[in-house]
Amino acid sequence: MNLDSKKFRELLESIQLVYGYDFTDYAEASITRRVTHFMSVRKIESLDELARIVLKDEKIFEELVQEISVTVTEVFRDPSFYKSLRENVTKRLATYPFIKIWIAGCATGEEVYSIAILFKEEELLNRSIIYATDINQKSLQIAKEGVYSIDNMKNYTSNYQKTGGKKSFSEYYKAKYNSVLFDKSLKQNIVFSPHNLAVDKSFNEFQLIICRNVLIYFNQQLQNKAIHLFYESLCPFGFLGLGSKESLLFSDKKKQFEEVDRKEKIFIKST
Amino acid sequence: MDPGKKYEAIVVGTSAGGLYALSNILTELPAEYPLPIMVVQHRSKDKKELLEDILQHKCKIKIKQADEKEKIEKGCVYIAPPDYHLLIETDLTFSLSSDQYVSYSRPSIDVLFESAAAAYKDTLIGIILTGANNDGAAGISAIKQYNGLTIAQSPEEALFPFMPNAAIATKMVTHIWTLSEIQNFLLALDKNGKT
Numbered sequence: 001m002n003l004d005s006k007k008f009r010e011l012l013e014s015i016q017l018v019y020g021y022d023f024t025d026y027a028e029a030s031i032t033r034r035v036t037h038f039m040s041v042r043k044i045e046s047l048d049e050l051a052r053i054v055l056k057d058e059k060i061f062e063e064l065v066q067e068i069s070v071t072v073t074e075v076f077r078d079p080s081f082y083k084s085l086r087e088n089v090t091k092r093l094a095t096y097p098f099i100k101i102w103i104a105g106c107a108t109g110e111e112v113y114s115i116a117i118l119f120k121e122e123e124l125l126n127r128s129i130i131y132a133t134d135i136n137q138k139s140l141q142i143a144k145e146g147v148y149s150i151d152n153m154k155n156y157t158s159n160y161q162k163t164g165g166k167k168s169f170s171e172y173y174k175a176k177y178n179s180v181l182f183d184k185s186l187k188q189n190i191v192f193s194p195h196n197l198a199v200d201k202s203f204n205e206f207q208l209i210i211c212r213n214v215l216i217y218f219n220q221q222l223q224n225k226a227i228h229l230f231y232e233s234l235c236p237f238g239f240l241g242l243g244s245k246e247s248l249l250f251s252d253k254k255k256q257f258e259e260v261d262r263k264e265k266i267f268i269k270s271t
Numbered sequence: 272m273d274p275g276k277k278y279e280a281i282v283v284g285t286s287a288g289g290l291y292a293l294s295n296i297l298t299e300l301p302a303e304y305p306l307p308i309m310v311v312q313h314r315s316k317d318k319k320e321l322l323e324d325i326l327q328h329k330c331k332i333k334i335k336q337a338d339e340k341e342k343i344e345k346g347c348v349y350i351a352p353p354d355y356h357l358l359i360e361t362d363l364t365f366s367l368s369s370d371q372y373v374s375y376s377r378p379s380i381d382v383l384f385e386s387a388a389a390a391y392k393d394t395l396i397g398i399i400l401t402g403a404n405n406d407g408a409a410g411i412s413a414i415k416q417y418n419g420l421t422i423a424q425s426p427e428e429a430l431f432p433f434m435p436n437a438a439i440a441t442k443m444v445t446h447i448w449t450l451s452e453i454q455n456f457l458l459a460l461d462k463n464g465k466t
């Protein structure tokens with residue numbers, strides 16, 4: 001199915017008016033693909049038909065958000081990123097009496113528990129607070145519960161070990177039937193809440209912001225806007241961690257950051 | 272084939288046995304080749320830039336991993352990074368995505384081909400080489416629907432014939448060629464991308 005790009009844009013603009021979700025500056029190829037998939041699964045034949053259904057029925061709109069929001073994630077995804085955090089970031093954060101962390105686009109929370117584990121091991125968790133946000137309410141609900149399938153634990157354990165973790169990974173969760181539940185002590189300092197990088201403002205000042213594999217879904221303009229938001233939300237010498245394929249290259253704020261680890265895309269706000 | 276027709280980009284998809292096939296069709300291409308070439312080779316997620324290094328060693332044309340939002344230039348072979356889908360935007364830049372696997376693959380050939388077809392329309396050439404699954408078949412159909420040119424490696428020659436066979440089964444493949452025929456065709460495109 002080939003979507004007419006003018007009509008597609010009109011639909012995204014109507015969605016913005018009706019629901020306040022702004023998808024107009026998402027990378028077009030990706031979002032078109034998601035929407036086409038949504039339409040073919042539901043046997044919706046045209047953009048007009050899609051517009052009629054989605055703008056009338058909030059439930060269907062939420063399902064569309066679900067489709068557009070790519071929730072793929074992992075515990076300790078890209079272990080070398082976490083290893084670098086251990087080696088290059090946590091020691092410097094230890095000088096703060098209180099540490100505020102923002103994980104933007106946290107999806108179903110695996111990344112949030114990874115950070116909690118890492119900060120616990122570095123003995124920083126008890127004086128940290130982690131704000132974990134996403135636009136996807138359903139994902140946030142899953143994140144809050146912290147219950148995941150046991151099938152992935154082998155992979156996650158191996159990821160954990162690659163980050164330089166010295167403990168037995170099973171100390172951090174309880175297994176029950178086919179699920180695992182992350183330990184309560186990890187959850188104490190986490191606040192899950194909705195936040196939309198495309199429309200919402202800064203809500204605090206942070207020592208560390210992590211936003212991985214979210215910017216790739218945005219066009220350059222929206223990427224730049226998000227980087228501005230991160231810049232404003234970081235304290236002086238605060239750290240920013242992006243996904244392994246993301247960069248500040250196209251942002252006009254790039255000169256206000258320095259690279260801490262070029263390969264792992266970890267930056268520090270320098271001016 | 273349309274003699275004199277102008278092409279603007281080439282996409283190539285391959286899986287098992289792909290390295291050999293790719294180096295065969297790419298080695299002779301000159302550094303200032305008139306079109307960009309985008310490649311999905313199914314690969315495991317740990318092997319960082321090995322594939323790019325090996326190919327570069329054998330080729331004159333520049334080989335690099337495609338970067339997020341990078342502008343597509345001619346005279347370069349862009350390889351999809353491990354563990355991300357590679358998409359082409361209509362402004363001829365790349366987007367990456369970590370969506371679910373498509374046709375059991377990430378990067379997926381279908382994802383690249385379908386987005387490339389929408390961006391380049393009838394000026395796109397799509398090539399399916401050796402491989403052991405059917406990723407790419409839907410992509411070949413998409414290219415053909417936009418009146419692009421579609422090519423599959425001859426299954427008799429392919430180390431793993433399943434992937435070219437799946438593409439051919441869509442009845443959307445224009446040419447079934449051996450590697451040396453594909454290479455000759457690519458070399459024959461003139462500096463304006465004309466056949």
Ligand SMILES: C[S@@+](CC[C@H](N)C(=O)[O-])C[C@H]1O[C@@H](n2cnc3c(N)ncnc32)[C@H](O)[C@@H]1O
Nearest residue numbers: 069070073105107135136196197198212213214
């Ligand atoms: C591929 S996941 C990344 C999950 C995790 N950060 C990781 O790297 O594994 C992308 C997430 O970005 C979220 N997202 C998309 N657009 C967003 C926006 N405008 N504001 C906040 N989050 C957004 C999606 O809902 C999804 O959960």
